[in-house]
Amino acid sequence: MNIAQLLSSPEGKTLEFKRDLSSIKPILKTLIAFANTASGTLIIGRKDDGQVFGVPNVLQAEERLASAIADSIRPAMMPEIEICSHEGKPLLIVRVPRWRGPFYLKAEGPEKGVYVRLGSTNRRAGPEIVSELQRSLVGISYDQTPCPDLSVKDLDMAKVRHAFAAVGRKIDERKLESLGVLVAYAGKRVVSYGGLILFGRDAVRELYFPDARVGCARFRGTDKAEFIDRMDLGGSVLDAVEEVPKFIRRNTRLAAKIETMRRRDIPEYPEVAIREVLVNAIVHADYSLTGMRILVAIYA
Incomplete structure (x- = not known):
């Protein structure tokens, strides 16, 4: 999509416009939300009514924006910043890929400074979303998260045997690990969240997942x-x-x-x-x- 097509498009999950850099914090929030959600493009120099205003002193503006990104966003973010011209007016185009984060505003910290994209808006991420972003950093799905204090003894083995009897599989700890019911943690096999939800003893599962019912x-x-x-x-x-x-x-x-x-x-x-x-x-x-x-x- 070329610059003219972008400028004529409405704001959405992966596109936002700003008139200038007079308020830098909302711009940083948008870049963080793009990186944490589904990538995106930010165009600076277009007004809310669709009029292309341009960016005065565009080289200085580019330097200011790059410095703000380096100083204010953690972990370090390296978006593509490009100077373009439309009808003789200079614009800043910032393209942000989807990176493994979570990215956050340094001033607000990793708990309150994480933002995600919802439609054409930026929303502060709650604890559940932050946890999901953190899991994506290490490539672990929620159901594969280890329960460090739980072992195979905390599983209802009668339920395990019943579940796999229909397919004629005999189950031991090695098989349970290959199925993700157990996962490796600190040199031992522990129960995964998914294993606990499906096969955990009732009293143990209730402690961890009282709403898994x-x-x-x-x-x-x-x-x-x-x-x-x-x-x-x-x-x-x-x-x-x-x-x-x-x-x-x-x-x-x-x-x-x-x-x-x-x-x-x-x-x-x-x-x-x-x-x-x-x-x-x-x-x-x-x-x-x-x-x-x-x-x-x-x-x-």
Whole structure:
């Protein structure tokens, strides 16, 4: 995309405009947000109404911006800063790739100075997002994060054996490590977050992940003022794969069709669809968030 096309585009997740460098802090926040999120381009010299204003003393402005980036952003950031001209007016084009961070404003520190891009705005990252960015720095997904104090003894091995019996696999510690249930840490095998969520002993899992559970409710009418039936599954989320479909069948209608003198029951919601939605919810849930449980609601 050339400079004319960029200037005619609206601001968004990867594009922002600033008139000048009179307020440097918002510019630094934008560069940090680009680097922490999905890369981006900042164009300095265009007004909010779309008018190309240009950058006075562009060489000095470039030097000032480069110094501010070097002095104010941590870890060190090296975006591409280019001087361009549009209709005879000089502009500063700053291109920021997506880097492993998290990047933050030095003056605000690594806990409060991290920013991410949300639409066309910069937002301060909360603790959960900062943690996710830190994990990306070392290439560790959340479910592979080690629990240093937990060993294989903290797993419910009966659940482990049951889960893998269907595929005919015998499980030992080496197999558990290859599956990511255990991970290497400080020269020993410890339980991963994912292993704890799926196979941890109930008492141990509750300490680390009190919200890793599934709740079901059937409500009267179209709001949640009154419930008719409810179920709270306090065990492993794997238990929900079997128990939630039973709850849904119990609380939804069943049609019947006569075929060749035999009755065939037809559930209101296909079993395959229920299981697929449920498994997707369990697999894609963000267990790093507190107070966020998987809820199944039926309105009648």
